[in-house]
Amino acid sequence: xENVEQHPSTLSVQEGDSAVIxxxxxxxxxxxxxxxxxxxxxxxxxxxxxxxxxxxxxDQRIAVTLNKTAKHFSLHITETQPEDSAVYFxxxxxxxxxxxxxxxxxxxxxx
Amino acid sequence: xxxxxxxxxxxxxEKRQSVAFWCNPISGHATLYWYQQIxxxxxxxxxxxxxxxxxxxxxxxxxxxxxxxxxxxxxxxKIQPAKLEDSAVYLxxxxxxxxxxxxxxxxxxxxxxx
Numbered sequence: 001x002e003n004v005e006q007h008p009s010t011l012s013v014q015e016g017d018s019a020v021i022x023x024x025x026x027x028x029x030x031x032x033x034x035x036x037x038x039x040x041x042x043x044x045x046x047x048x049x050x051x052x053x054x055x056x057x058x059d060q061r062i063a064v065t066l067n068k069t070a071k072h073f074s075l076h077i078t079e080t081q082p083e084d085s086a087v088y089f090x091x092x093x094x095x096x097x098x099x100x101x102x103x104x105x106x107x108x109x110x111x
Numbered sequence: 112x113x114x115x116x117x118x119x120x121x122x123x124x125e126k127r128q129s130v131a132f133w134c135n136p137i138s139g140h141a142t143l144y145w146y147q148q149i150x151x152x153x154x155x156x157x158x159x160x161x162x163x164x165x166x167x168x169x170x171x172x173x174x175x176x177x178x179x180x181x182x183x184x185x186x187x188x189k190i191q192p193a194k195l196e197d198s199a200v201y202l203x204x205x206x207x208x209x210x211x212x213x214x215x216x217x218x219x220x221x222x223x224x225x
Contacts, residue, residue: 006153036216042218043216043219046215049213097166097206097212098159098167099156099204100156101154101155101156103153104153
């Protein structure tokens with residue numbers, strides 16, 4: 001069935017260090033992998049996404065990598081700042097635009 | 112550009128009562144999603160529309176939940192009767208569709224069932 005597993009569930013890093021969150025998906029037909037950031041009490045907001053025809057995409061301090069063979073993708077945040085503290089969700093479309101979300105990672109940046 | 116609009120923002124009802132949520136997607140977006148987000152969990156897809164047709168409602172508890180998008184624009188989600196475990200944030204999202212899956216979320220409706 002359609003499943004997205006996300007790890008870790010919580011992550012604390014020192015300000016300035018890097019954070020990495022990993023997700024695996026079950027359906028090889030998946031071709032779209034977005035990452036959302038959700039601050040407390042707010043809506044999920046898209047921060048970066050990647051499609052299956054590329055292996056990596058970068059936007060300033062945020063990057064996403066995709067390994068189609070292993071069916072996993074990762075979010076990388078470099079030079080972390082206090083405003084990066086939030087819950088991050090990965091998602092996959094399972095080839096039919098149906099977005100299925102992971103369980104979330106609560107990222108805390110320690111000043 | 113206007114985003115996804117949802118109302119109400121908050122709702123408190125007693126169990127066994129009914130409640131309805133409304134969503135207006137971004138103009139021109141063919142795909143509309145309703146998600147349920149229980150505190151501390153990821154959004155769970157309840158139903159997905161493509162224009163006014165249902166694409167997926169496999170996780171919608173159809174004995175108590177219903178949704179419609181009659182004219183392919185606005186949508187309503189109804190719960191009747193509500194249970195305590197329905198307490199959650201109900202998020203509406205929309206996307207252009209046709210292979211463009213980038214989804215934009217509304218602010219959500221926080222439902223508390225007491």
